[in-house]
Amino acid sequence: MKKVYAREEYCTGCGLCQVHCITAHSPYKDNIVKAYKKTFPRPLPRVIVEEQRPVSFALQCRHCEDAPCVKACITGAMQRDPATGVVNNDESRCVGCWTCILVCPHGAVARDERGKKAASKCDMCSGIHEVPACVAGCPNGALEYRGEREKEA
Numbered sequence: 369m370k371k372v373y374a375r376e377e378y379c380t381g382c383g384l385c386q387v388h389c390i391t392a393h394s395p396y397k398d399n400i401v402k403a404y405k406k407t408f409p410r411p412l413p414r415v416i417v418e419e420q421r422p423v424s425f426a427l428q429c430r431h432c433e434d435a436p437c438v439k440a441c442i443t444g445a446m447q448r449d450p451a452t453g454v455v456n457n458d459e460s461r462c463v464g465c466w467t468c469i470l471v472c473p474h475g476a477v478a479r480d481e482r483g484k485k486a487a488s489k490c491d492m493c494s495g496i497h498e499v500p501a502c503v504a505g506c507p508n509g510a511l512e513y514r515g516e517r518e519k520e521a
């Protein structure tokens with residue numbers, strides 16, 4: 369399956385990937401201004417920019433083959449889509465126990481406690497955009513969307 373890969377050497381830590389992620393998961397999808405000014409609460413970013421100057425990179429779910437979060441989820445909310453391979457959280461089934469956060473080896477799941485408690489993670493923009501918004505929106509090519517066996521650009 370295609371995944372998002374970070375290219376740390378090109379990342380400036382600008383955080384635009386997070387802005388595009390938030391926008392894509394808002395009701396406005398492509399309109400940053402409306403996503404920020406008219407969406408309450410604003411979606412959490414599903415990509416995390418890690419920074420320890422001068423190094424920065426954008427981190428998101430690796431959609432692991434044998435995903436520990438899927439195995440550990442107590443309600444079955446965390447599931448792999450058999451058609452795409454994307455690991456996704458069905459927030460309507462999530463009870464906010466945070467077991468997935470405990471078991472994720474990549475720190476790729478966040479708590480969303482602003483309404484009904486639910487785990488928040490990368491869904492690869494499934495059903496929103498063909499190419500994940502973080503990849504399309506990075507001005508520096510610091511995120512790459514490619515197959516596991518494809519060579520780095």
Ligand code: SF4
Binds near residue numbers: 383385507
């Ligand atoms: S948009 Fe690109 S350069 Fe900016 S923080 Fe994200 S990955 Fe790094």
Ligand code: SF4
Binds near residue numbers: 431471
């Ligand atoms: S949330 Fe963590 S454990 Fe689950 S598939 Fe993503 S990286 Fe793997």
